[in-house]
Amino acid sequence: MDERARHLLKSLIEQHIANGVPVGSRQLAKGAGLNISPATVRNVMADLEDEGYLISPHTSAGRIPTHVGYRFFVDALLRVAPLSPESHQLLIHRLGHYIPDTEQVLHAATEVLSELTHMAGFVRVPRRANRTLRHVDFLALREKEVLAIFVTDKGDVENRLIRTEHALSAAELNQAANFFNESYGGRPLQEVIQHLQRDLQQSRHEMDRILRSAMELGEEMLEEDQQRMLIEGEFQLLDLPELAGSERLRELLNAVRQKRDLVHLLDGSMRGSEVRLFIGEESGFAPLSDCSVVSAPYVVDGEVLGVLGVIGPMRMPYQQIIPLVDGTAHLLGRALSQS
Numbered sequence: 001m002d003e004r005a006r007h008l009l010k011s012l013i014e015q016h017i018a019n020g021v022p023v024g025s026r027q028l029a030k031g032a033g034l035n036i037s038p039a040t041v042r043n044v045m046a047d048l049e050d051e052g053y054l055i056s057p058h059t060s061a062g063r064i065p066t067h068v069g070y071r072f073f074v075d076a077l078l079r080v081a082p083l084s085p086e087s088h089q090l091l092i093h094r095l096g097h098y099i100p101d102t103e104q105v106l107h108a109a110t111e112v113l114s115e116l117t118h119m120a121g122f123v124r125v126p127r128r129a130n131r132t133l134r135h136v137d138f139l140a141l142r143e144k145e146v147l148a149i150f151v152t153d154k155g156d157v158e159n160r161l162i163r164t165e166h167a168l169s170a171a172e173l174n175q176a177a178n179f180f181n182e183s184y185g186g187r188p189l190q191e192v193i194q195h196l197q198r199d200l201q202q203s204r205h206e207m208d209r210i211l212r213s214a215m216e217l218g219e220e221m222l223e224e225d226q227q228r229m230l231i232e233g234e235f236q237l238l239d240l241p242e243l244a245g246s247e248r249l250r251e252l253l254n255a256v257r258q259k260r261d262l263v264h265l266l267d268g269s270m271r272g273s274e275v276r277l278f279i280g281e282e283s284g285f286a287p288l289s290d291c292s293v294v295s296a297p298y299v300v301d302g303e304v305l306g307v308l309g310v311i312g313p314m315r316m317p318y319q320q321i322i323p324l325v326d327g328t329a330h331l332l333g334r335a336l337s338q339s
Helices: 003-019 025-032 038-050 067-077 085-096 102-117 170-184 189-199 206-227 234-239 247-258 260-271 318-337
Strands: 120-124 133-142 145-152 157-163 229-232 276-279 291-300 303-313
Touching (some): 067 276, 085 102, 102 318, 133 170, 229 260, 260 291, 260 303, 291 318, 303 318
Antiparallel strands (some): 120 303, 291 303
16 A cells, blocks of 8 residues: 555544544545545545445445454554553552452453443453362351352352251361362362362262362352453443444344353453454454454463453544553553452
8 A cells, every 4th residue: 555545544544533424535635634636535545445445335425444444554554642641540540449359450440441431341350260279168057058168379269058968077077178178279270170070970978979069169160251251331332323223233232241252252362462453343253343342461470361451333542442451451460469
């Protein structure tokens, strides 16, 4: 693409982001600051449309960018602004307010992203499959009821009520916990589940019933990982003129509500260390074909624990959204390292 075409494409996308309407040749010629005629601009726009960067939504209207045009704009034409000092201070205040409550910090990150961008903010909650089991405790509640408590190395605590056929003494429960912790403590949770499934496959003893219930609790913790995603401001999507009143909006809201496919998409964003963008059809997820997703991983102690970001229109101010998502990810990682 020659320099003139690049300049006109950049100007057209910036005008469309600002105004939300198709950009005509006369308007573009005026706004681009180039000493060229509208006829010349029309020719360049026609070439850009032929190459897939622009589309004309109506026969007599101006043009708007395609997802290919936005991708070229982000990769080759965009100058990303640094995170503003005001936003930086607000993020520090909001994310630091809930330390050491991990869940509250994650909620705060999602909320502040939605507030600052006026889009749907999300955070992928840290997965627990590779977390290490610290210990299990078994506590007698009533005559035939036992409370199993799972604790991981990251401080996750899950409990489950287990009903037994016979009453178990505190000494017996302590023996079961000691056996469990000696056999499986210090191993990744996924590995604990696999070993328990093998070790208990043929067993039918009462004490092993306790261990089997503990294994089921661990399995439930791993299953919950498929849905562990926080979303705030999803109703901001209702205000997108690109989706207003369309079936695609219904599909998008259902996808946000169900989360599973979004979680799968976002887990792919955790493989790198940089901000990632899925623009329109790039996500391969039909409900997002008219939207963009801007995401960044957050890191604690050198380990990528999750990913956060926003879902909004393709027509978003990328030069502001990208540093905001990136900055929030860095500050979230810092906040979680102190929790």
